[in-house]
Amino acid sequence: MEVFRHTDFDPAFTAHLELYLQLRSNGFTYACTEPDNNRLMLLNNLDLSGEISDPDEKRMIGELSKEDLVFLPAARRTVIWSHLPFSLFPAEIGAGDIEKQASLLLDLSGQQICQDRYDELVVAFALPVNIYSRYRDLFPGAVHRHLAGSLLSSNAEDHVIHMVIQEHLVLLSVRIDGKLHLANSYRFQTTDEFLYFLLLATEQTGFDRENGSVILSGQVAEDGKLFQETAKFFNHIRLETSELWPDTADHETLPQYFTPLLKMMS
Known part of the structure; x- marks a missing residue:
């Protein structure tokens, strides 16, 4: 059962919505919004049974595959990572130069560099190529971002x-x-x-x-x-609070762990 579902949300008509999926080391949180007004339509969280010290991506993908709502048609999908190391770079540096400099700071053996751009800074982080490929196959065309972005303009x-x-x-x-x-x-x-x-x-x-x-x-x-x-x-x-808290839900009753995801969406 979802933590929040807007009364206007219809699983049969989702191609116009945006999906945000935040991955943690032992679960994931996801939300759907209307892109024109950023109205929150769906909010849910899934914790994997038992805590794990390191990300178990095979197990994560297995659990993801059970969440039908995550795979509904969407105008855009954004995958947000939290447990991966990151580095910050000035936004005026080009993408190619950032990738070269990031290679000196991050262990890039078999890694895919992702860049999350903001007005003044770029968050660069590395994904193992095999994991990046799995999520690319699951969510073709998805934008990959890092939760560290919520620290930059919150x-x-x-x-x-x-x-x-x-x-x-x-x-x-x-x-x-x-x-x-x-x-x-x-x-x-x-x-x-x-x-x-x-x-x-x-x-x-x-x-x-x-x-x-x-x-x-x-x-x-x-x-x-x-x-x-x-x-x-x-x-x-x-x-922290977020302007995207659903109007129809009591602010105090919504779990605080949704706030980082909502901040990335605002």
Whole structure:
């Protein structure tokens, strides 16, 4: 059963819709929108049974094949990756030069370089060729993006740390005086490890913990340990919101882990 389905959604007429599929290491989230007005029509999440430390793409594809709605006709499909390493490059650098430079930063043995372009920056990430081929066959013509893009333009605040939590992975960015000072991903197993990387980022960038804001999204809850422990070190901390929350659904009842996907769609 979907978490949200608009009353106007009709599985027989989907060729005009856009499908967004966000892949995690132990599941996936997907949504359908109307491209003209960005109205959310469908929102769903599937967690694979049992947590796995590394992406099991064969298992993921097997579960995907059971989700008929993911394979309905669509005007465009966007596949969003979260668990892959990434690098940032200035947008003025050409695609060919980015691929050459990325080869120096990422392990490209048997890899396909994907580029996710924004106004000022490009997120470059590498996909194993065999995995890229499988998803290309599943979703011909799909656009491949990285969830790190949600860190680049999520907030207009000048002094902010934005974090996206996905299982035991955190995507983190630091903005000071409106400029991006840091964007990276870290794997952690415990809350203490999470706090170590977060506080290290504040020390490396000189972030003002007393006056700056911290915004979290993804698999995090306001009454959870990770949020509560983080709040001990910062005066201003809150959960992320999205303008794409369905009007017909209670904002507070929708799981927070949908927010990163919705931010990528807005």
